[in-house]
Amino acid sequence: xxxxxxxxxLAGIRVVECGDFVSSSFAxxxxxxxxxxxxxxxxxxxxxxxxxxxxxxxTPDLDRSGLFLYLNxxxxxxxxxxxxxxxxxxxARLAATADLxxxxxxxxxxxxxxLNDVRLRAARPELVVTSISPFGLAGPxxxxxxxxxxxxxxxxxxxxxxxxxxSDDMPPLKGFGQQAGYQAGLNAAVASLGALYATLAxxxxxxxxxxxxxxxxxxxxxxxxxxxYMGLVASRLGQKPIAPLDFLECKDGWIFICCVEEHQWHRFxxxxxxPEWATMExxxxxxxxxANWDALQIFLxxxxxxxxxxxxxxxxxxxxxxxxxxxxxxxxxxxxxxxTRGFFATLDDGSGAEAVMPGAPYRHALTPxxxxxxxxxxxxxxxxxxxxxxYGPADxxxxxxxxxIG
Amino acid sequence: xxRDEASPxxxxxxLAGIRVADFTWVxxxxxxxxxxxxxxxxxxxxxxxxRTCVTRLLPPWPDAQPGVNRSGYFNQxxxxxxxxxxxxxxxxxxxIARDLIRASDVVVENFAAGVFARMGLGYETCRALKPDVVMxxxxxxxxxxxxxxxxxxxxxxxxxxGFSSVTGYRGWRPMHIGVSYGDPxxxxxxxxxVLAALIHRRRTGQGQFIxxxxxxxxxxxxPEAILAQTMSGHAPERDGNRDPSWAPHAIYRCAGDDRxxxxxxxxxxxxxxxxxxxxxxxxxxxxxxxxxxxKQNEDALDAAIGAWCATRTREEVRDTLQAARVxxxxxMTAKDLHDDPHLGSRDYFVELPHPEVGIRRHMGIPxxxxxxxxxxxxxxxxxxxxxxxxxxxxxxxxxxxxEALRNASVLS
Numbered sequence: 001x002x003x004x005x006x007x008x009x010l011a012g013i014r015v016v017e018c019g020d021f022v023s024s025s026f027a028x029x030x031x032x033x034x035x036x037x038x039x040x041x042x043x044x045x046x047x048x049x050x051x052x053x054x055x056x057x058x059t060p061d062l063d064r065s066g067l068f069l070y071l072n073x074x075x076x077x078x079x080x081x082x083x084x085x086x087x088x089x090x091x092a093r094l095a096a097t098a099d100l101x102x103x104x105x106x107x108x109x110x111x112x113x114x115l116n117d118v119r120l121r122a123a124r125p126e127l128v129v130t131s132i133s134p135f136g137l138a139g140p141x142x143x144x145x146x147x148x149x150x151x152x153x154x155x156x157x158x159x160x161x162x163x164x165x166x167s168d169d170m171p172p173l174k175g176f177g178q179q180a181g182y183q184a185g186l187n188a189a190v191a192s193l194g195a196l197y198a199t200l201a202x203x204x205x206x207x208x209x210x211x212x213x214x215x216x217x218x219x220x221x222x223x224x225x226x227x228x229y230m231g232l233v234a235s236r237l238g239q240k241p242i243a244p245l246d247f248l249e250c251k252d253g254w255i256f257i258c259c260v261e262e263h264q265w266h267r268f269x270x271x272x273x274x275p276e277w278a279t280m281e282x283x284x285x286x287x288x289x290x291a292n293w294d295a296l297q298i299f300l301x302x303x304x305x306x307x308x309x310x311x312x313x314x315x316x317x318x319x320x321x322x323x324x325x326x327x328x329x330x331x332x333x334x335x336x337x338x339x340t341r342g343f344f345a346t347l348d349d350g351s352g353a354e355a356v357m358p359g360a361p362y363r364h365a366l367t368p369x370x371x372x373x374x375x376x377x378x379x380x381x382x383x384x385x386x387x388x389x390x391y392g393p394a395d396x397x398x399x400x401x402x403x404x405i406g
Numbered sequence: 407x408x409r410d411e412a413s414p415x416x417x418x419x420x421l422a423g424i425r426v427a428d429f430t431w432v433x434x435x436x437x438x439x440x441x442x443x444x445x446x447x448x449x450x451x452x453x454x455x456x457r458t459c460v461t462r463l464l465p466p467w468p469d470a471q472p473g474v475n476r477s478g479y480f481n482q483x484x485x486x487x488x489x490x491x492x493x494x495x496x497x498x499x500x501x502i503a504r505d506l507i508r509a510s511d512v513v514v515e516n517f518a519a520g521v522f523a524r525m526g527l528g529y530e531t532c533r534a535l536k537p538d539v540v541m542x543x544x545x546x547x548x549x550x551x552x553x554x555x556x557x558x559x560x561x562x563x564x565x566x567x568g569f570s571s572v573t574g575y576r577g578w579r580p581m582h583i584g585v586s587y588g589d590p591x592x593x594x595x596x597x598x599x600v601l602a603a604l605i606h607r608r609r610t611g612q613g614q615f616i617x618x619x620x621x622x623x624x625x626x627x628x629p630e631a632i633l634a635q636t637m638s639g640h641a642p643e644r645d646g647n648r649d650p651s652w653a654p655h656a657i658y659r660c661a662g663d664d665r666x667x668x669x670x671x672x673x674x675x676x677x678x679x680x681x682x683x684x685x686x687x688x689x690x691x692x693x694x695x696x697x698x699x700x701k702q703n704e705d706a707l708d709a710a711i712g713a714w715c716a717t718r719t720r721e722e723v724r725d726t727l728q729a730a731r732v733x734x735x736x737x738m739t740a741k742d743l744h745d746d747p748h749l750g751s752r753d754y755f756v757e758l759p760h761p762e763v764g765i766r767r768h769m770g771i772p773x774x775x776x777x778x779x780x781x782x783x784x785x786x787x788x789x790x791x792x793x794x795x796x797x798x799x800x801x802x803x804x805x806x807x808x809e810a811l812r813n814a815s816v817l818s
Contacts, residue, residue, distance in 0.1 A: 004609045009602035030595075034602045053651065055634040066633030136774075141748040144728050149647060149655055150735040153668035158657065158737050161584030162575070171657040172666055172737045174647050175583035176572040182627040186594035191773035193601035194445040198420035198778045200608055206777025214754055214772035217743055219590040221433065222466060225478025227740040228767040229466035234740050236584070237664070245561055247570070247580050254580050256565040317556045324562035326580045328571045329635035332625065337553040343622050349637065356636035361623035362542075362599040366614040367606050 001099050001126070001200065008035020009367035013196065016041065016094050017075070018082070018115065019104035021049040022148070022181025023132045023212065025071040027188035028102055032074035033360075033369050039094065039385055040072060040376065044079040044406025047378040048072075057353035063377040064349045070357045070375075073347070077376025078385050079406035086404045088114030093389045096123045099199070100192055104132040104184075108143050117207040127205040128195040132184050136211035146212075151180035155216020160223055163236040172236060183219065184212040243290035246297070247326060248304035254326035255309050257300065257316075262286065267319040272303055347374050379406045419446020420778050424604065425800070427503075427510040428452065428487065429527070431459040433560060433586060434544050434620055435516030436483045437593025442512065442600065443486040444771045444780055450488045450510075450796055452503060453789055455818040456495075459484075462789065468763050475762040475788040482768050484786035485756060490797075491790030491818055498816045500526060505801045507535045511607075512600055516544040519554040529615040538613035540603040544596045548619030558620060560586025567624035572631045574644035581644075588624040595623040653700035654680070654707050657737060658715040660723060666737040667720040669711060669727065673697070679730040684714045760785040793817050 002012030013036040017028035025040070025048065032038040042048050050068040054060060062068075081087040091114045095101050103115055110116060110131065117129035131137060134146040134154075152158050152174045162173030188210045195208050217224065223234035240246075244257050244265075259265040262285065269278040277283070277299040282292040289296055304312070309325045316323035325331060332338065333356065345359035360369035382405050383396055391399070399405045424447040428439040436451075436459070443449040453459060461480040468476060490506070492499040504527075507513055513532050515522045522528060522543065532539050543549060546558020564570055564587050565580060574581035599616045607613055625632065635641045642650065647668075649655040654677075655670045671677045674696065681689035688694060688710060693703040700707055715723050720736040727734035736742070743749060744767060756770040771780060797803040797811075811817050 004606065006610060009606040013605075030598055034598075053630075055630065055637045057637040066637045067630050070629040070633060135748060136752055139748045139751045144735065145731050145733045146735060147652075147655075147670035147672060147733045149649075149657070149670045150668045150733045153657065153666075153737040154735050156738045156740060156743050157584045158668070159584075159666075159739050161582055170575055171647065171659065173573070173575065173581060173584075174657075175587065176569060176642070177628065177630050179583075179587075179627065183591075183594075186591065186598070187772050189598045190441050190445075190594055190601065191775065193598060193605065194420040194780075195775055195778070197445075197601060197605060197608070198418075198775070200605065202418070202778075204777060206775060209774040209776065211752070211754075211772055214749070214752075214770075217749070218769050218772045219437075219585060219587075220740070220769070221585040221589075222461075222464060222477075222479035222482070223585065224740045224743060224769060225482050225766070226466040227744050229468050229478035229763070230470065232466065235664070247565070249579070254565075254571070256562050256570070258559050258562045260559060317553070320557050322557040322559040322562050324558075324566035326565040326570045327568045329568060329631050329641035331571075332568050332632065333635065337547065337551040338622070340551040341548055341619070341622070343619075343625075344632075353637065355633060357629055357633055358622070358625045361595045361626040362616050362618040363548075364599065364603060364606075364614055364616050366612055367603070 007367060009364060010034045010036040013037065013100065014098045015039070015100045015102060016098045017102050018091065019102065019132070022071065022178040023184035023188065024102050024104040025050065026182055026185030027130070027132070027192065028075065029071050029073060030185070030189040031192070033371065035367065038075040039381070040075045040077045041082070041091065042077060042079050042378060044081050044379065044403060047079070051378065057349050057351065057355070064351055066349070066355055066357070068375055069347060069349060069355050072375035073371050074373055075376060076381035076385060077379065078382040079379035081404050082113040084404045086399060086402070090386065090389070090405070092120070092123065094385070095120045095127060098124070098127060100128045100130065100196060102130040102188060102192060106143070107133050107137050121205055125205060126199055126203055128192060128199060128208060129205070130188055130192045130208040130210065132188050132210045132212065134212050136214065137209050148178040148180045149174055151212050151216065154213045155180065156220050156224065157216055160234060160236050168237055180212050180216060183215045184210060187215045239293060240290055242286040243293050243296065244300060248301055250304050250307045250309045250312060253309040253328065255304065255312055256324045256326055258322045258324065259286070264321045268316060268321050271315055271319055271321070275299070275303070345371055347371065350374070350377065382406065418778055419780050420775065421445040421447035424448070424512065425510045426450065426512040426514060427506045429513065429515040429522065431516065432461060433483060433589035434592040435514055437590045438542070438544060438596035438600070439487065439514050440483055440485065441594065441597035444782070446780060447512070448488070449486070450490050450506065450792065450800070451484065451787070452506065453489050453491050454494050455491055455789060456493065458789060473762060478766065481760065481763065481766070481786040485768060485782045486784055487787060488792035488796065489787035489790055490793050493816055493818050494525065496816050498811060498814065502797070502801070503527065504535055506796070507532050507539065509800055510536065511540065512604070513539055513541040514596070518557060519543070519545040519547060519549045533613065538607055538611055540600055540607060540613045540616070542596050542600055542616040542618060544592050544618045544620060546620050548622060549617040560589045563588030563620055563624060567621055568628050568631060569624070572642050572644060575646045576644055578644065588620050591627060592618060592620040592623045595626065648704065651697060651701065653697065653704050654711055656708050656711070658712045660715050660720040661718055662720070665720050667715055667723045667734055668737060669732070669734045671732065676732055680727065680732045683726055683730050683732070684711065756782045758782065758785040761788060790817065
């Protein structure tokens with residue numbers, strides 16, 4: 001591992017990322033945004049799936065997809081075909097200069113694409129190789145074909161969301177976006193940094209294995225434990241145990257009302273002007289309010305319909321009642337709180353249009369998260385990175401002519 | 407005395423030798439320190455009997471009998487940690503807390519912004535006690551900004567972050583995700599932030615403060631919706647399980663009681679494979695011939711696939727479609743996961759003895775470090791279980807001093 005620069009926490013750590021779409025890209029992004037030098041390998045011509053997904057400011061363009069621009073900040077990009085022996089040779093030479101290789105290649109393809117960790121580490125013992133796969137590197141489900149939605153279902157979260165009273169026919173519901181990929185990326189970053197920390201002491205690298213299904217099963221809150229502890233299977237169906245914890249429509253949008261503790265309910269009732277319905281015995285405590293939610297919901301909905309989201313949110317919070325707006329994307333971008341903190345990052349999408357995206361998820365006092373460069377165009381850094389590995393102009397010409405690089 | 411014949415640091419785990427003073431509660435903070443415990447740090451939770459972690463008071467409990475050491479919620483997210491109980495209203499307990507910080511490398515807390523400082527343990531205090539300390543605060547709104555002292559609960563964090571406005575059935579109201587999603591998301595990013603700071607500390611000797619806003623770290627997982635707004639001028643509509651460009655992409659009802667299967671197709675080749683299994687005529691149907699056509703005719707597409715699934719078990723759907731390399735997998739319940747042969751084969755579940763709940767199955771560590779093996783070394787601690795160990799072995803207090811503190815009700 002090279003020396004740091006004193007400014008970025010992970011400066012001098014070289015990462016080769018060799019994956020597709022969300023999980024490995026997001027894992028490597030987190031390290032890149034903290035200063036690691038990340039070189040992303042994509043397939044020539046097609047590039048990463050995220051390039052094809054948008055959103056785009058104008059016409060679809062592989063170099064201007066918002067999702068790709070977000071997931072690949074601060075990285076350099078090379079296009080190399082790992083299906084070819086010459087491409088795998090490039091990967092091997094690059095990995096021999098790296099501290100971490102991170103990929104989400106399917107287990108059955110790992111050896112074929114030159115990502116066997118034992119072979120990579122034979123050339124560089126201090127190398128950490130992190131593999132992200134749907135079910136991990138062993139077990140009967142290892143080679144099943146899975147997309148994000150399937151993993152969300154496999155991880156046990158989908159069954160917990162959707163439906164509800166009166167809508168039991170509706171299917172289990174996913175959260176917005178490629179959330180299995182993000183959770184895997186979060187875990188892969190933690191595990192990879194843990195392994196790199198060990199390498200600092202020992203000089204030895206290792207294989208790190210991340211199972212996406214397991215990442216999701218590890219965040220089921222108390223829903224899983226109801227089964228081993230009480231024999232109960234948690235479900236999206238049926239009534240919530242306590243109330244109110246629900247979405248209500250105001251004049252100008254939606255709010256989430258949240259009274260977990262009795263004092264929060266009492267302060268909310270006071271805020272609402274102590275209406276007569278609030279004194280009914282049916283609504284005496286959080287359990288009875290849940291049992292009588294059908295009735296309570298009518299009163300609360302009538303109340304909320306007269307309010308604005310902003311006013312109810314801030315008035316409730318002024319009384320330490322944890323309501324929250326159901327923020328629209330426009331609300332987030334306009335939030336005074338987030339503006340004051342300078343949360344959003346603005347990048348050029350490559351055509352001069354602005355891409356405003358999530359910024360620092362944490363703020364280190366000495367080594368702040370920062371964007372040093374925008375995501376690479378497909379193959380933008382191929383020549384320079386391969387040049388540094390010793391490939392001359394003639395080599396590059398030959399590799400390009402045979403489609404090995406792009 | 408504690409159940410820890412095997413000390414957590416005997417094996418050379420990555421964070422062996424790192425000690426964490428853990429002042430967290432509920433889920434986000436404990437999930438952050440859980441990762442550090444998984445990686446081999448000695449995590450010492452500072453708890454107060456009169457105001458225990460919320461999760462100690464929540465179900466599930468064996469035999470439906472509540473008890474601070476009996477909650478499956480607490481026991482899941484505090485595996486491999488120690489518990490020091492201190493009555494922090496007593497100045498002598500605060501002195502112990504300060505001694506613990508002196509002896510620690512990392513301090514983690516997730517109170518609302520400002521609360522920890524008002525307790526007398528802000529970053530400046532911690533740094534004075536331990537100059538190279540890495541400290542992270544995982545507050546709901548972050549340490550600055552006009553709403554920084556607002557109250558943040560897990561279920562409210564999901565709508566606040568923007569997730570609810572884009573999650574839900576088409577034309578329906580906003581919905582949740584199924585868990586308090588911002589909490590583990592913040593906890594994992596907090597662990598990454600701490601690990602990066604530890605790497606920096608190891609290379610420079612410098613500790614530092616990290617301000618994490620759960621709101622912001624949750625938005626890190628919502629770029630597509632935010633970018634749709636900023637790049638194309640409109641946020642995505644709530645659209646159930648559908649995908650903006652892939653189809654089919656849905657969860658279908660199968661035979662049986664509340665049994666479902668997820669099916670997703672990313673390209674035309676996967677579509678043809680699926681169609682050929684269901685009904686070869688579908689593969690030739692021009693309404694479904696391209697991704698754009700399938701998106702346009704998605705209701706008809708879902709009706710055709712749904713009818714096929716409805717008469718089959720989810721296992722049959724999975725096996726038949728996976729044999730054709732189509733991504734299909736059942737919607738797993740807690741019982742399904744508990745009994746799952748795949749997870750069972752992976753040495754993933756943790757079943758360790760606990761004095762009050764016996765041996766129960768818990769979810770384990772979703773990552774494996776093959777060179778420096780990590781494993782949960784002990785079940786979650788009972789309240790105050792490690793008080794004597796910490797005072798005696800970590801802080802070097804003499805037995806008579808510990809006894810005097812206990813008699814003065816400082817250790818509760």
